[in-house]
Amino acid sequence: MSGGPAGRRGPGEQRKGSGESWGSVRPFSIKTKLGALVVTSVLITTGLSMIAVQTQTELRFITVFSMIATLLITQFVAHSLTAPLDEMNAVARSISHGDYTRRVRENRRDELGDLAETINRMADDLEAQEQQRKELVANVSHELRTPIAGLRAVLENIVDGVSPADPETMRTALKQTERLGRLVETLLDLSRLDNGVVPLKTRRFEVWPYLSGVLKEANMVASSRAGMASGSGSHTRTDVHLHLDVSPPELTANADPERIHQVVANLIDNAVKHSPPHGRVTVKARRGALPDSLELEVLDEGPGIPRSEWHRVFERFNRGAVNRPHGPGSDGGTGLGLAIARWAVDLHGGRIGVAESDRGCRILVTLPGLTSLPS
Numbered sequence: 268m269s270g271g272p273a274g275r276r277g278p279g280e281q282r283k284g285s286g287e288s289w290g291s292v293r294p295f296s297i298k299t300k301l302g303a304l305v306v307t308s309v310l311i312t313t314g315l316s317m318i319a320v321q322t323q324t325e326l327r328f329i330t331v332f333s334m335i336a337t338l339l340i341t342q343f344v345a346h347s348l349t350a351p352l353d354e355m356n357a358v359a360r361s362i363s364h365g366d367y368t369r370r371v372r373e374n375r376r377d378e379l380g381d382l383a384e385t386i387n388r389m390a391d392d393l394e395a396q397e398q399q400r401k402e403l404v405a406n407v408s409h410e411l412r413t414p415i416a417g418l419r420a421v422l423e424n425i426v427d428g429v430s431p432a433d434p435e436t437m438r439t440a441l442k443q444t445e446r447l448g449r450l451v452e453t454l455l456d457l458s459r460l461d462n463g464v465v466p467l468k469t470r471r472f473e474v475w476p477y478l479s480g481v482l483k484e485a486n487m488v489a490s491s492r493a494g495m496a497s498g499s500g501s502h503t504r505t506d507v508h509l510h511l512d513v514s515p516p517e518l519t520a521n522a523d524p525e526r527i528h529q530v531v532a533n534l535i536d537n538a539v540k541h542s543p544p545h546g547r548v549t550v551k552a553r554r555g556a557l558p559d560s561l562e563l564e565v566l567d568e569g570p571g572i573p574r575s576e577w578h579r580v581f582e583r584f585n586r587g588a589v590n591r592p593h594g595p596g597s598d599g600g601t602g603l604g605l606a607i608a609r610w611a612v613d614l615h616g617g618r619i620g621v622a623e624s625d626r627g628c629r630i631l632v633t634l635p636g637l638t639s640l641p642s
Contacts, residue, residue, distance in 0.1 A: 300377070304344050308337045351379045355386055367394035411450060418443040467523040467614055474520050474552045474561070475513040481531050482509045482550065485539075507542045509535065513552040520552075520561040522634055526611040530619075531563065533604035534630050538567035541628065555633055563632040564622075571628045577621045581609040608632075 312333045319329040354371055361369045367390050371383040421440045424430035486509060520527075531550065538548045551564040572580060612619040615634050622631040 300344055300347075304340060307340055311336045311340075348379070351375065351383065355379075355383060358386060358390070362390055362393060365397075367397060411447070414443040414446040414450070418447070467526065469521055469523050471519055471521045472524055474518040475511075475516055477520075477524065477527075478511055478513065478531065478550055478552060481528055482511055482535070485509060485532065485535050506545050507539045508545075508547045509539075510547060510549045512549060515554075518552060518554065518561075520634065521559065522561070522615055526614060527634075529611045530608045530632060531565070533608040534565040534632075537604055538565050538569070538628065538630075541569035542567045543569060555635075557635065561634045563634070564629060565632075566624060566629045567627040569627050571624065571626070572621055580621055581605045581619065 315329045315333050315336075351371070358369045358371050370387045370390060373380060373383050373387065375383065418440055421430070421436060421443070425432050425436065430436050486505075535548060535550065542548060546568040548568075549564070549566045551562075551566070553562045553564075554560070555562045609619050612632055612634070617632060617634040619630065619632045622629045
């Protein structure tokens with residue numbers, strides 16, 4: 268769900284800003300109102316002068332009447348311009364104090380109306396960022412609390428003499444430490460996501476051996492952690508079978524292997540967590556429609572994702588409508604895995620999304636060809 272900098276202009280906009288022609292002036296713009304004010308003042312002064320000549324009224328009376336009429340009209344126009352500025356100033360002051368709920372009324376069709384719309388959009392963005400910050404603190408605090416509490420309990424038992432420092436006890440402490448490490452790695456990925464584009468180290472590689480290694484690593488990690496509580500970086504279930512389907516077998520791709528590893532690993536992790544007991548997760552790779560492009564699919568046999576949730580699947584901290592995992596030793600995670608996968612795909616200029624499937628959830632990733640990769 269997600270724009271470019273608001274201040275960036277195209278060539279056409281730059282030419283427009285440097286010198287607008289009269290034909291491009293909007294009928295309700297401030298320039299038009301000020302021009303109308305000058306014209307009206309001149310007409311009033313000219314009309315009163317003609318009346319003075321015809322009625323032989325003294326010039327000083329005409330001058331006074333002309334000044335009063337001009338000041339009244341100027342006051343009316345000035346109030347229509349300064350009143351919204353005062354409102355915008357009040358809203359901007361509230362935003363600077365942390366109140367993102369106030370908005371400027373958008374009931375004008377001039378430059379001040381455009382400014383009001385920009386301020387409201389800025390307030391919406393700041394409010395959304397503040398909400399994401401609060402969710403980040405809440406989610407990270409929740410995810411860190413469990414391994415820290417478990418590690419502390421193990422160490423306290425050793426210090427108090429309740430448990431001996433035998434290999435089994437130390438193995439439990441090591442598992443909690445590993446879980447903390449995975450959470451920190453997830454936060455580092457999130458930091459890279461926020462800091463913008465990461466340079467891609469693209470190279471050509473064979474898809475079958477590469478994905479085979481990714482699946483083998485996922486199985487090894489799951490087997491080594493099968494006895495511990497679920498972590499947030501890799502799945503811990505061993506009852507789910509991972510299947511690889513690459514066609515043709517000699518298929519190659521040009522991409523950053525490290526980033527593609529993030530994509531596939533996070534998609535597998537998500538699919539395994541929501542698979543039924545003894546379920547099957549299939550990773551497919553095919554040539555894309557464009558020359559040298561690649562399509563990856565990760566398909567599970569879980570309950571799937573409701574269509575109404577498809578647009579929110581890759582949002583941060585979103586755990587979907589199906590919050591509860593469907594296998595032993597699984598939880599919902601941090602809700603960052605799919606967001607990181609989308610970030611890695613976006614770096615390649617590709618697309619990722621939920622696709623139609625008769626059963627379970629099907630995530631489709633499309634990577635561009637060699638000539639389409641961003642420089």
